[in-house]
Amino acid sequence: DAGITQSPRHKVTETGTPVTLRCHQTENHRYMYWYRQDPGHGLRLIHYSYGVKDTDKGEVSDGYSVSRSKTEDFLLTLESATSSQTSVYFCAIRAGGETQYFGPGTRLLVL
Amino acid sequence: QQQVKQSPQSLIVQKGGISIINCAYENTAFDYFPWYQQFPGKGPALLIAIRPDVSEKKEGRFTISFNKSAKQFSLHIMDSQPGDSATYFCAASMDSGGSNYKLTFGKGTLLTVNP
Numbered sequence: 001d002a003g004i005t006q007s008p009r010h011k012v013t014e015t016g017t018p019v020t021l022r023c024h025q026t027e028n029h030r031y032m033y034w035y036r037q038d039p040g041h042g043l044r045l046i047h048y049s050y051g052v053k054d055t056d057k058g059e060v061s062d063g064y065s066v067s068r069s070k071t072e073d074f075l076l077t078l079e080s081a082t083s084s085q086t087s088v089y090f091c092a093i094r095a096g097g098e099t100q101y102f103g104p105g106t107r108l109l110v111l
Numbered sequence: 112q113q114q115v116k117q118s119p120q121s122l123i124v125q126k127g128g129i130s131i132i133n134c135a136y137e138n139t140a141f142d143y144f145p146w147y148q149q150f151p152g153k154g155p156a157l158l159i160a161i162r163p164d165v166s167e168k169k170e171g172r173f174t175i176s177f178n179k180s181a182k183q184f185s186l187h188i189m190d191s192q193p194g195d196s197a198t199y200f201c202a203a204s205m206d207s208g209g210s211n212y213k214l215t216f217g218k219g220t221l222l223t224v225n226p
Contacts, residue, residue: 031211031212033213033214040218041218042117042200042216042217042218042219043155043200043214043216044216045213045214048211048213050211056211058213090154090155094212097143098143098145098160098204098206098212099145099157099160100145100157100212100214101156101157102147102154102155102156103154104153104154105152105153105154
């Protein structure tokens with residue numbers, strides 16, 4: 001699992017509430033990524049980070065923000081969750097060359 | 112704009128048969144093409160990857176075939192086993208122009224291998 005943990009693993013929340021997902025890595029990799037996975041869409045990049053405090057938008061960034069205050073943690077925040085953000089969220093790290101390794105995922109349900 | 116198109120969406124193969132999944136890409140700047148395998152409830156795991164300087168790469172029962180002129184690449188699973196039943200994703204990225212190694216994924220293929 002390349003030393004990646006995600007928390008929480010499951011969450012149910014209500015529309016309009018803020019939600020923060022955490023990705024933690026133990027190997028000091030510079031690059032970290034957040035994806036969402038939805039049926040029929042594969043994996044789509046939300047945001048990524050190329051260093052502490054260095055982040056940028058991905059393909060589907062609307063409604064999401066990220067922060068990276070230290071190398072090991074990359075946080076994904078839904079400021080005001082909507083039902084369209086019900087999804088499975090995966091964190092990934094780049095570890096050598098162009099290979100990305102994925103965490104176990106967080107299953108989020110927004111009611 | 113879908114930059115990586117994957118087919119078929121689903122595939123059923125008998126045990127011992129050959130599974131073939133195809134991907135096509137549009138951006139000629141892509142220079143890294145990985146395949147990921149995902150079991151239910153798990154994160155995607157890197158299976159095998161290829162760069163455009165070779166036409167084929169084999170690792171055990173898994174082979175990637177790459178056709179640069181056609182902008183296509185495919186995954187072949189020989190002697191398919193029920194344990195290979197999973198969702199497979201192709202992807203592409205480029206290591207140039209500040210791309211930050213972002214991966215673009217196909218939409219996935221659900222493979223079922225019947226015993």
